[in-house]
Amino acid sequence: MPTILLLEDELPLARLLSEALERSGYRVQHYADGHRGLQAARQHPPDLLLVDVMLPGLDGFSVVRALRTTHAELPVLFLTARSTTADVVQGFEAGGNDYLKKPFSLEELLLRVRELLRRTAPATTTTPEVVPLGRYQFRPLRQELWLDGACTARLSARENELLLLLVQHRNGVVDRRTCLRRLWGDDNFFTARTMDVYVSRLRKHLRQDASLHILNIRGVGFKLIE
Incomplete structure (x- = not known):
């Protein structure tokens, strides 16, 4: 059962995403701030990081940049309401593998999670x-x-x-x-x-x-x- 670390400070959305992911066969760990999420990812690396860009304490871009120094192969999917070209490029430069703009459907999220896990699994x-x-x-x-x-x-x-x-x-x-x-x-x-x-x-x-x-x-x- 793949483990997904979800960093999202909008609690209603976090509950919705967690339930949908768990129904699809994933184990979900959720944190609402960047510092705690970064600590959790370092202590127990997940199979995929699902991270909102706008987090309290430490933003999503900073979380991923910090993780990339020790976890270069961890697949990362950014969630954000920021949708300019500059924002998307910044997300990829920070170390993201994919970028999903809010609002999005649960079907699209699950599709991207499956594809990202499939694409990155054989790398090692x-x-x-x-x-x-x-x-x-x-x-x-x-x-x-x-x-x-x-x-x-x-x-x-x-x-x-x-x-x-x-x-x-x-x-x-x-x-x-x-x-x-x-x-x-x-x-x-x-x-x-x-x-x-x-x-x-x-x-x-x-x-x-x-x-x-x-x-x-x-x-x-x-x-x-x-």
């Missing part, structure tokens, strides 16, 4: 510790890029997932729609623009090796050339 057994990438060493389990024996970039969870997908298809085209659905859960215009932002970030991370290129194949997808 199927993902190599070190992946050679040009002059770099890509360390997906630690979400890091190394060059000449030094760490040059600590990747966000979404950057890490996207780079791993590109590496797995290196010198081949990754279909844009497939990429969006696999990593973001949908392929609408908003998520497509968000993905473009992350591709640009990866290009900057890899700029010290002139032999590496992430090409935008117009109308098709992306191609990592080594």
Whole structure:
């Protein structure tokens, strides 16, 4: 039975979410403030963190940033009423794997929880510790890029997932729609623009090796050339 740590200060919503998740076969632990939630996650790491951005004491972004220093592979789903592009990008940069805007349906929440657990579960057994990438060493389990024996970039969870997908298809085209659905859960215009932002970030991370290129194949997808 997977354990979900729910950090939500709106108690009626927290009760509703807890009941829905428990009916779906999950064990739920709930805390209403960021400090207690962070302590609980460190002491007993859950299988998934479901966290509201606006928490008393310590906000959700800060909770996840603190956790990422020791729990790089913990799947995180942000819940928030803040829906601007900047807010969404900030959530992914903080270490979130997915972002659900309020108000949302219970069906959508359960779908995203299932998909996120499915997507992240095999990481520790199927993902190599070190992946050679040009002059770099890509360390997906630690979400890091190394060059000449030094760490040059600590990747966000979404950057890490996207780079791993590109590496797995290196010198081949990754279909844009497939990429969006696999990593973001949908392929609408908003998520497509968000993905473009992350591709640009990866290009900057890899700029010290002139032999590496992430090409935008117009109308098709992306191609990592080594």
